[in-house]
Amino acid sequence: MADPDVLTLAADLIRIDTTNPGDGTGRERPAAEYVAEKLAEAGIDATLIESAPNRANVVARITGTDPGRAPILVHGHLDVVPAQAADWSVHPFSGEVRDGMLWGRGAIDMKGMDAMMLAVVRAWAREGRRPPRDVVLAFTADEEASAEHGSTWLVTKHADLFEGVTEGISESGGYTFHVGGRRLYPVGAGERxxxxxxxxxxxxxxxxxxxxxxxxxxxxxxxxxxxxxxxWPLRLTPTVRASIEGIGAALGVPVDLADVDATVARFGPARVLVDAVLRxxxxxxxxxxxxxxxxxxxxxxxxxxxxxxxxxxxxxxxxxxxxxxxxxxxxxxxxxxALSADPTAPAFAAMAAALLAEDPGAHVVPYCMAGGTDAKQFSRLGITGYGFSPLRLPPDLDYSALFHGVDERVPVDALEFGVRVLDRFLTT
Incomplete structure (x- = not known):
């Protein structure tokens, strides 16, 4: 299933300048209104919540077919970091498509995922489908600063909107990492x-x-x-241990947990997935x-x-x-x-299955994120967070360099891949 909307949705969101300078003057409301409008077009009731002037969030719940299963949260932030137009090949808020890529601030972090979320649920509405679990969508403000006006506000003032939710997915996982002719898909199962x-x-x-x-x-x-x-001394957490073992198995590299630094050195470019979270x-x-x-x-x-x-x-x-x-x-x-999630949990297995159904022969591995996401705030409600914003990327595109970087862009077919994977995951 590929949604014809996803490119339009992502480009439209990029064109809405939601720069968050980190000084309390962000302006996510126009993007929140756009999201609410697109949900309404699909017959999905959404709650727009303003935490301060121009700082707005959107939450919606789609009722599943099995009330016995716990709801799942799918969340993405609407704000972006600043971008200096003079440094870019295209204007950072143009939403331009060039060479099969959608360019602009937020293409990767994370308006592309926001568009994928919208595309999936709009497709369900068109086709008369429903997921088995309730799906709670949250589009948040202020993630690129303290989250005070976004996820923090939601969990402290509107916790009822997330009643029953046990697990959540969001940014920074499920993307292709090419190494040694192999394709890894690291899925976030922890955060420092x-x-x-x-x-x-x-x-x-x-x-x-x-x-x-x-x-x-x-x-x-x-x-x-x-x-x-x-x-700082080595501190090998269960998530990082599982990550090292998974990467080693995928690459055919011997793993010696008695000498982690030497093991990681053998991973080549894949060492970046664990280097920053060992300490x-x-x-x-x-x-x-x-x-x-x-x-x-x-x-x-x-x-x-x-x-x-x-x-x-x-x-x-x-x-x-x-x-x-x-x-x-x-x-x-x-x-x-800091966060830890179980990489042996059924939810993680379902993410892996959804990825491998679209990219057979790849390897899904858990990893711990060096930075942080809104999953930290949602964890206060007992919600276990995973990093899962699926994208199939070409070998020559440096995913990590695009976060907060110049010329941020995402392949159009990566967004279409992400819609298919998210749909498969959320409907199994």
Whole structure:
């Protein structure tokens, strides 16, 4: 089943500029209204929920044929990261089709998936079909920032809309990863936790020409350097273990869990699927101090993007406190939980079966995402999240580089593939 809408839907959504600069000024409402309209055309009642001016979400429930089965959530965010038109080959909000590709900000992350979601349920309505499980659709705001106006708002203010839901699917999984002539499809079964840190050093202000052993900038610089260079120890979670074993089997590479780093090194390009999730991490990203070269400031601040593997939060906090030292304080700028999902669960098996039905001979493997998605927020309602936005991609298209990158684009036939896979998954 391929829906003739999917390209039109995706292009239309890309043309609606929903840039989220991260400062609270996003504007998803026009896209939310478009989604609600397209659902209404198919006779699907949708609830449009505005959490703040211009920050809107859409939720709809499609009743399944088997009330004894728990509902499933399918969610996608409507906001996108900024794009500078001068850097692109095409205008990032043009929705242009060129060389068999749909170009534009959100093509991959994640208006393409939003369009696939719409295309599947609109096809059901046209053809008089219903899924076995209730399917709850959620199109969210603010995922590209803190999710305050999107999934966080939904789970805290409108949890009733997700009553009974036990599992959910969303972005960053089910895409083709080519390596050594083989096709892998990594499906997300975990996420590292978010741990964005704000560091503050306070010292004695003074003239830059005088001796000052209480220099806030120097103290902060030392703390930042220690965090950046610390070698976090290996923490092999069940999801990552399953990922390593699955990738090794698919590639015919021997797996030695007593020497994980050596094993991963043998994966070639596929090592990118596990490299970033073997450990916690702390990457400095922002620095701020002073206002004049000959004035020693009283305070200095830095921001660090920390990420935490499942069940390692206590260790992370203890190590950070030790590394920053007594002269620098730290606090969370933003923190979210790490996630783990069972790669042996029936839902995962159904995702794998749906992919392999469309691409026989491929290999489906679980993986843990280095970053985070709205699945973190929905987990507060007891919803187990998987990364499953299926796309069949050619070998020369670098999927990971397209996320937040210049010239974001997706093959048109990849969207059509995704519609078929989603339909098969949701109707089995």
């Amino acid at each position: 936790g978010t741990a964005w840190l704000k560091l503050t050093a306070r010292g004695r202000a003074g003239h830059g020409s005088r001796v000052n052993h209480d220099n806030a900038v120097a103290a902060l610089a030392g703390a930042v350097h220690r965090l950046a260079t610390y070698e 916690n991490s702390t990457n400095p990203t922002m620095l701020s101090a002073g206002y004049k070269v000959n004035v020693i400031p009283e305070t200095a601040t830095a921001y660090v993007d920390g990420r935490v593997v499942p069940d390692a939060r206590d260790e992370f906090e203890a190590v950070v406190s030790s590394l920053v030292g007594p002269d620098v304080s730290w606090e969370y700028e933003h923190a979210e939980v």
